[in-house]
Amino acid sequence: MASPATTAALRPLDAMDTTVSGPAEIATVVAAHLHLLGARPARTAEAEPTPPRAGTGRFTVGGGDFAPVDATAAWGAPGTGVADEATAQAATGVMAVHGRRDGAPAGLAADYTATATAVLTVQGLLAALLGQARGTGTRRPHTGADRAGLLAVSQYLAAAGADEGEAADIAPGGPPFTSADGVLFELETLDPGAWAAFWRALDAPAAAVRAGWRPFQFRYATACAPFPAALHEVTRRRTLAVIRRAAETSGAEVCVLRTLAERYAEADGAPPWSFRPFGGEAFARTPGHPLPAAPPAAGGPLSGLTVLEAGRRIQAPLAAHLLGLLGAEVVRIEPPGGDPLRGMPPTCSGVSARWLALNRGKQAVEIDIKSAADRGRLRDLAATADVFLHNWAPGKAAELGLDAEDLARANPALVYAYTGGWADRIEGAPMGTDFMVQARTGVGEAVRPDGEPPAPSLMTLLDVLGGLHGTEAVLAGLLLRTRTGRGVRVDSSLLGAADTLTAAALARVGRGQNPRRAAGFRRPLRTADGWIAPADADAPAAAALDVSALPTPEALALLAGRGLAATAVTTDLADLHRDPRFAGSIHRDAHGAPAVTDPWSFA
Known part of the structure; x- marks a missing residue:
C-alpha cells in the first residue's frame, strides 16, 4: 500500500513507470495521458500491426510506493464482430446518431470510441491506484470500445426506450449555416428571445423563426435540427459581417468553422487538464484535516468517498455519474423545486429518460445558490466532502464565494473540480458549448472525410468526452491528494477533449499531410434491409462488392467468405438491448429506462 505521508508528488503519477501495448488508436492516447500525468514516457512492450485485428491493449502503471497495476482494453467481446473503430461505431449506434443530421448512418472520421476507450482505461488505472493507496486492494481494470460506444450513446439509448416520443422530431437537418460569402458558421443561444431577435435582424420569415426554435433548442437531445429551409436561405443572402452584427445586437453568438490547420497554428500544447494544489508549493499534511479513511473493500475503489456535484446538461453530470459507478456517494446540488431537466421528455415513469442516463443513483439536495444562507449550507456540505464538482458559467463560482479558495478554507483536503468550455486558453x-467548441477547434473538419463540407456533429461528442476527461481529472486529483496530503483544484474542459480527439489529425498537419481522412472513409454499405460497416482495413475491398440486393446476414456472410471483417450497423437504438453483440450490457433501471452497464470491470 502506498504511504501518502512519505511521498511528495507534483503530478499524480510522478516517479511511476508505464508499459503500453495494443491497438495504436487506443494505446497512443493512453500513453500520452499517462505521461502528461507525470509518469515516465511509456515503454512499448510489443509492436502490433496497424490497423490491428481485434487487438487487446495491455497497460501497466506503478513505481515508488505503488505496486504495478495492470489494465486491458479491447475493441469488443470475441465473436461479436466488433474488431476496430469502424465496427465499434457501427454496432453501438454511434453511426446512427451521428448520421441523423444527414438522414442515414455515417461514420465519424475521427477515432471517437478508441479515444473514449483510452480515457476510460486511464480512469481505471487511476482508480486502481487509488484503491491500492486507500487499502481497498489492487484490481485489474478492463474496458472496451464497445462499452465506450454504448456509454457515448447512453442518453439517446435511454430516450429511444422511453414511454413517449422525443420533444422534437428526429429528421434530417441542422447547422452549420452558410453566409453569402461562403463562410460556414455555427449559431448558439440558450435564449428563445435572442433566437428570435437574431432572425428578425436578418428579416427571416416569422413562421420559420417560430418553427425553428424547438428543433434548434433540442438538437443536443435529438442529434438533428430539422428547422425550416428558409432559415438557411436567409443566411445565404447575408454576408458574414451582417450576420455578426445581428448576433451582437440580439445576444446570440456565431462561430466560424475553423480548420484543423488553423487549430494547429494556435495550439499551445497544454494538457487537457490542470492541477493546482492548495497552499502553493507546500505539500505537508494539514493538521486537523486528515484524509478520510477507507472502509473495508466491498464496493468500488472510491467507496467511502463523497462527491458533491453542481452540474447541468451533460459534462459535469456524466463525470459525477462515472465517479458514482466507481463507488463514490454522489450528492447532486439542485435548485429549489429540483432540477427542471428531470421532467424533460421523453420520460420513463414520469422521469426524464435522458436525465436518468446521467443521474440515476445520485442523492439530491436542493440549494438556492442565490441565497446567502443556502450558500452557507453548501459550504458546510463541502467541508465534509472529498470532491466538489461543477460546470457553472465562467466566473460564477467566484462571484458566489464558492470558488476553490473559498471552499478550501473549510476543507483543505477537498478536490475542487471545474469542467468548463475553454479553460481560459482561447482569447x-x-x-x-459542445457545438461551438467543435466549430472553433476544427472538429467539424476532423469528423468528416475529405470531399465533404466540414460540419460539427450534432451528437454531443465533446460533452461526453469532456465528461470523461472530468472524471479522469478528479481521479488524478484524488490520487495527488493521497500522495501529498493536500487538497487540489483540477480543471478540465471541452477544449481539452477536442484536442485529445483531434490529436492524430493535428499530427498529420504538423507532418505536412492532409489532416482529413480519404473521401468515402467509414461510409456504411447499404443492404436490402439495412446497412453493414466493414472494418477500416477491409473497406476498399468491401466497397467493390455489390451487397445492395442482399439481406444483411447474407451480405455479412459474403464479406466473411472473402476474409473481410464487417458488422451490421445499428439503426434503431431501441433494439440494442436485444442485440446479441451486447448481451448483458444493457438493462432496465427502476424507472424502466434502458441503462448501460459500467464501462469497466475490475478483476
Whole structure:
C-alpha cells in the first residue's frame, strides 16, 4: 500500500513507470495521458500491426510506493464482430446518431470510441491506484470500445426506450449555416428571445423563426435540427459581417468553422487538464484535516468517498455519474423545486429518460445558490466532502464565494473540480458549448472525410468526452491528494477533449499531410434491409462488392467468405438491448429506462 505521508508528488503519477501495448488508436492516447500525468514516457512492450485485428491493449502503471497495476482494453467481446473503430461505431449506434443530421448512418472520421476507450482505461488505472493507496486492494481494470460506444450513446439509448416520443422530431437537418460569402458558421443561444431577435435582424420569415426554435433548442437531445429551409436561405443572402452584427445586437453568438490547420497554428500544447494544489508549493499534511479513511473493500475503489456535484446538461453530470459507478456517494446540488431537466421528455415513469442516463443513483439536495444562507449550507456540505464538482458559467463560482479558495478554507483536503468550455486558453472565445467548441477547434473538419463540407456533429461528442476527461481529472486529483496530503483544484474542459480527439489529425498537419481522412472513409454499405460497416482495413475491398440486393446476414456472410471483417450497423437504438453483440450490457433501471452497464470491470 502506498504511504501518502512519505511521498511528495507534483503530478499524480510522478516517479511511476508505464508499459503500453495494443491497438495504436487506443494505446497512443493512453500513453500520452499517462505521461502528461507525470509518469515516465511509456515503454512499448510489443509492436502490433496497424490497423490491428481485434487487438487487446495491455497497460501497466506503478513505481515508488505503488505496486504495478495492470489494465486491458479491447475493441469488443470475441465473436461479436466488433474488431476496430469502424465496427465499434457501427454496432453501438454511434453511426446512427451521428448520421441523423444527414438522414442515414455515417461514420465519424475521427477515432471517437478508441479515444473514449483510452480515457476510460486511464480512469481505471487511476482508480486502481487509488484503491491500492486507500487499502481497498489492487484490481485489474478492463474496458472496451464497445462499452465506450454504448456509454457515448447512453442518453439517446435511454430516450429511444422511453414511454413517449422525443420533444422534437428526429429528421434530417441542422447547422452549420452558410453566409453569402461562403463562410460556414455555427449559431448558439440558450435564449428563445435572442433566437428570435437574431432572425428578425436578418428579416427571416416569422413562421420559420417560430418553427425553428424547438428543433434548434433540442438538437443536443435529438442529434438533428430539422428547422425550416428558409432559415438557411436567409443566411445565404447575408454576408458574414451582417450576420455578426445581428448576433451582437440580439445576444446570440456565431462561430466560424475553423480548420484543423488553423487549430494547429494556435495550439499551445497544454494538457487537457490542470492541477493546482492548495497552499502553493507546500505539500505537508494539514493538521486537523486528515484524509478520510477507507472502509473495508466491498464496493468500488472510491467507496467511502463523497462527491458533491453542481452540474447541468451533460459534462459535469456524466463525470459525477462515472465517479458514482466507481463507488463514490454522489450528492447532486439542485435548485429549489429540483432540477427542471428531470421532467424533460421523453420520460420513463414520469422521469426524464435522458436525465436518468446521467443521474440515476445520485442523492439530491436542493440549494438556492442565490441565497446567502443556502450558500452557507453548501459550504458546510463541502467541508465534509472529498470532491466538489461543477460546470457553472465562467466566473460564477467566484462571484458566489464558492470558488476553490473559498471552499478550501473549510476543507483543505477537498478536490475542487471545474469542467468548463475553454479553460481560459482561447482569447475571445465564444460560448463554451459542445457545438461551438467543435466549430472553433476544427472538429467539424476532423469528423468528416475529405470531399465533404466540414460540419460539427450534432451528437454531443465533446460533452461526453469532456465528461470523461472530468472524471479522469478528479481521479488524478484524488490520487495527488493521497500522495501529498493536500487538497487540489483540477480543471478540465471541452477544449481539452477536442484536442485529445483531434490529436492524430493535428499530427498529420504538423507532418505536412492532409489532416482529413480519404473521401468515402467509414461510409456504411447499404443492404436490402439495412446497412453493414466493414472494418477500416477491409473497406476498399468491401466497397467493390455489390451487397445492395442482399439481406444483411447474407451480405455479412459474403464479406466473411472473402476474409473481410464487417458488422451490421445499428439503426434503431431501441433494439440494442436485444442485440446479441451486447448481451448483458444493457438493462432496465427502476424507472424502466434502458441503462448501460459500467464501462469497466475490475478483476
